[in-house]
Amino acid sequence: MNNDLVLRAATKWLSPVIILFALYVQFHGDYSPGGGFQAGVIFSSAILLYALTYGMQAALQLIPEWVLRLGASLGVLLYAGVGVVAMLKGGNFLNYSVLAEEPVAGQHIGIIIIELGVGLTVASVMVLLFFTFARRVAPE
């Protein structure tokens, strides 16, 4: 499959578009349907596509496993971190309103960072799952 020109060319064209779409879904999550979960899965599908056409080695060069582990942990920490910052600022856990001067601005900041954390974790975990399985039961 590695030598199929159509697949290779199509992947090169598609991957950036998928990633762009993922970022769109990610950052419009507070106004329109979308958010971290969906964006994370879409983002990971771009990496998966790349890994399927160019092989595991190339994909691992693109994103090494330790980056994914770090990303998965960092996302959770970002999520919990926002909650803790809200607590330090005198609100309850995950109360975004206290994050900025104005409650509405605080809600915006809060949800965007939270969704960023969610997106980071979901994308990393999905790719990590794929890599783990692919390595374990590699066809060749």
Next chain:
Amino acid sequence: MNEQLTILLVVIPLIAAPITALFKNKDIAWAITLLVSTACFVLSVIIMLDVIDGKHVIYELGGWRPPWGIEYKIDALNAFIALIVSGIATISSIYAKSSVEHEIDDSTIPLFYAAFQLCLLGLLGIALTGDVFNLFVFLEISSLSTYALISMGKHRKALTAAFSYLILGTVGATFFLIGVGFLFAASGSLNTADIAQRFETFAHMQLVETALIFMVLGIALKAAVFPLHSWLPNAYSQAPSAVSVFLSATATKVSIYALYRVLFDLYPVQYWVDMLMPQILLSLGCVAVIYGSYRAWQQVEMKRLLAFSSVAQIGYMIIGLALLNQNGLTASIMHLFNHAVIKATLFMGAGILLYRANTTDLGSLRGMGRDIPWSFAAMVIAGLSLIGVPGTVGFITKWYLLESAIETGQWIVVVTIVIGSVLAIGYVWKIVESLYFRSSRKVHIHAVESGDDSVGKTPIGMAVALWIGAGLCIFFGLNTDLSFDAATTAALSLLKQ
């Protein structure tokens, strides 16, 4: 007390778990785990002292008012469960260090501890939340990490045990989710207090009854109530020792707690009394006691024996619940604590045997008790508590359970408790006999991997944890005020008296 402390119980493990997963060093991972469990334990004690006289602490997550937001409502029962979970977590993390190094590959140890903390997070979350969907999420967090922890057992049977637990546990959780969905369709709310308050307005719907059946079935599967216990013996006997200690003492207890919440807080008591549920639960509890004790008596492998004994002990908790009076419920809640301490101690003993002799097969362990007199003594203390000898924790629960049964005239329960205790003497004696009175066959020496001379001694952490457990068995058996007060307050708040 600052109410922000309550949420820290969930936030501390949430932050610590991903950090632990990043470390490669097993000692750092263990230190973080011990620190997290101890911090949670201290917090639980502070919260317990605050609510023991019947007060509530309410915490609104994200500042959203209930019923829209998730609300944590802490009363004596919540705090009691959180105390059990975090206390056992502390003891098992003291115990875990050498035991885990012995049983698990060095490279996976940090991940093991991360999963352990996630499990702690899930169990504490269940204990705190006042929102039924949130309860489902925490149930799944704890269960998923449990499956992973069990699969790390040494033998390949651990994998199949974890797999069948995964299938059954997920079916149970999904049943609970269906129940929550039905209740949500009827009431339009997920907040326990809100649903209970407006219960009359939708009580006539068929959906509400179906919802209760689904929820109770789902939780009963998770709590291993007879006849839904089939996953438990394999899962507990194949898991790594430290995991057996932690899970046997907490996982099923927390599910029983969820059962209390659904039956007493979500639904009015009269509603399910009309459905004949107390009679059903009472019969299942009695059968569980006799069947579990009998099967335990039949076993020849120590961890499996203890696991079947857990099935029997869960039966006592269900009986206490189904008797539906203050003494019964108090006994049931106290037994959550007492059994947690007893079973944790016994599983720690089994873990030490596994560490020293590389087997928990009673036949191969003959005479082993004479080689480790102190650990053996601690196990005997816990065994006596399991039987219910006066002066130990086990006696207290059986006493109140008997009192309650006589009060309500349920003679069948009295007979069951007597038979259960006789069988318990049988299976505890079986352990004592083969460990101490049989002549030693020295088979265990052959089973030890050659060149590993560290096995000659019990590691200090394991011994200390074992003796803390045994000490608690005696301390709370003689000094019942603390656990009794907490359990009584909890029982009264459940019965709305």
Next chain:
Amino acid sequence: MIDYIVGHINYWLIIAVMMVGLYTLMSRSNLIKKLAGLAMFQTAVILFYVSLGKVDGGTVPIVAEGYTLYSNPLPQVLMLTAIVVGVATTALGFALVIRIKEAYESVEEHEISQMDEKE
């Protein structure tokens, strides 16, 4: 009667999916098929919740001028969590199946239990 059946068509279909999942889960000996059944069972519950939130004539729950009737967004949000739980369960299940395959050289339940009994 006909009205009742047609009016609740979504629930009938969901029950059908759920039963297919549960039947697959219980009747198959192949562990991967069991997991597939489990995933179907969970999916049925997700569909059930989502169809609970549907309001006749309601639009997507985004505030905009000219629309006053919205579908209930809460069940969908809940199911987002349930989907994640489902994915995690399936992934963990597959990971276990791979390790079982490595340890036993088989993914058939009856063969595995035979091997366990022999020991």
